[in-house]
Amino acid sequence: SLPPDPPRLECIAITCNSLKLKWGNGTTNHVLSASASTEPSTTTPRSITYIIEMEGKDGSFNCIYTGTTYSHKINKLQENNQYNFRICAKNDSGAGLWSEMYTFTTSKAPPNALKAPNINEITSTSCVFNWQPHKPLGRDPISYILQLQIYRKENDYTEIYHGELTSYRATNLEAGVDYRARVCAIRSTSEGLALNSPFSPATHFVLPRPEDLAAALSVTRTSNNHLLNDDNHSEQKLSFLNRYRLICYRKLKSIQLFESRTLTDQQWAVVIFVGFTLLAIFIAIFANFMYSKYTNGSSISVDNAFSSSSSSTSFSPGIKK
Incomplete structure (x- = not known):
């Protein structure tokens, strides 16, 4: 026997994101070729496999179904879009010819449910x-x-x-x-x-009710008045606290800035040079002071010795020759 002719493809259910296709009715739903019609057919409906392809965006056809049933549902489609399909039948002799192009369009989607007003x-x-x-x-x-x-x-x-x-x-x-x-x-x-x-x-x-609404309004006004009075009394406290917080914040900020300040290599060189210079000046002044003190002490002791020897010579008794 020759491969069967393609059956007619129908769309029996359309939603905004799906299409349900149907072909045949559970019996031999296709027309056999003329040469094979004179010979007794031993083909049963269950021995025929159906292949459905859908056209993609690039124009190529992709297989979406292969099987022996007579319906198939395609999900995950877009609303209000046209889709092209073709079908062929296959038996033990091989696959038959592809059918003509079938075009079906999905419906528009209803709005989603809103939140409670x-x-x-x-x-x-x-x-x-x-x-x-x-x-x-x-x-x-x-x-x-x-x-x-x-x-x-x-x-x-x-x-x-x-x-x-x-x-x-x-x-x-x-x-x-x-x-x-x-x-x-x-x-x-x-x-x-x-x-x-x-x-x-x-x-x-x-x-x-009107009386409940009036009572609620009066309670609201009373609470608002209490809040205003409390605000007036607490303004002075808040102002003092705010000033204190501002002073503490400024001090903390200055400390953080001082701690986070880093010196460059040139600045460190200048600091070291100034430190050594001040140390040298201090050592020179200290050495000069010690030298002056030592020199003054030595001259005073020499003067004292000279004066004591002079006094002893002047008061000693004379010797007659």
């Missing part, structure tokens, strides 16, 4: 919801849906905002009621499709 500017009847914007997805615009639910009273969420802003002020709310809020992003494609992201985790909040 934040709540600020709270009053007894209103608050402001804020959420992080979704990263851009090509040129497709991104809008948002904000939903609100009365916790443990309503089973379904109610849509309170739909637009492209990332904040919304909700009014006419009830104080002391448990609310839950969540948000999702919507990608509007150029083909007219709306791709929704999963909803974010819900944010649970309760608006304060």
Whole structure:
């Protein structure tokens, strides 16, 4: 028998990052050659091996599947991209011809789930919801849906905002009621499709009653006044401490600079030369002083001896001849 002809390739499932291909239906799904059609075929579907190749970015084809099944899923693809495939069948006689080129395109990806919305500017009847914007997805615009639910009273969420802003002020709310809020992003494609992201985790909040809000404001003002008074009393202490720290820092800095200062070889030579010069001068002065002292002492002793001998000669008795 001759090698079989290639089967028809179909795409039965498309996502933003995968394609599922199918060929045949579990029976002999290809047309045998005309010369082999007159002879009885002993080929069974399980004896046929299928080979699928996908075209790469450089134009070359790479094998992505070899087997006897009739479907295969290709993962790790990029969104909104075209991919080219070809298939051939192989039996004991060898591999048949390659099929024509089949082109399939992945879909666009929906946005990712957002983080739970934040709540600020709270009053007894209103608050402001804020959420992080979704990263851009090509040129497709991104809008948002904000939903609100009365916790443990309503089973379904109610849509309170739909637009492209990332904040919304909700009014006419009830104080002391448990609310839950969540948000999702919507990608509007150029083909007219709306791709929704999963909803974010819900944010649970309760608006304060007017009397509770007034009490909280009064406590806040009182604490602020106490803080201001404490700040006034501690300013003098802080100023003294800051001055003391500044003086200590300057001294420590000067000590560090002195310790870290190093002398060059020329500077060391000058220091040694000046030291030897001062030492020589000191030795010369000391030697001169000692020589002068010794000379003065010797002259005084000679003068004393001469004066004593003169006095003894003048007072001795005369001898008559």
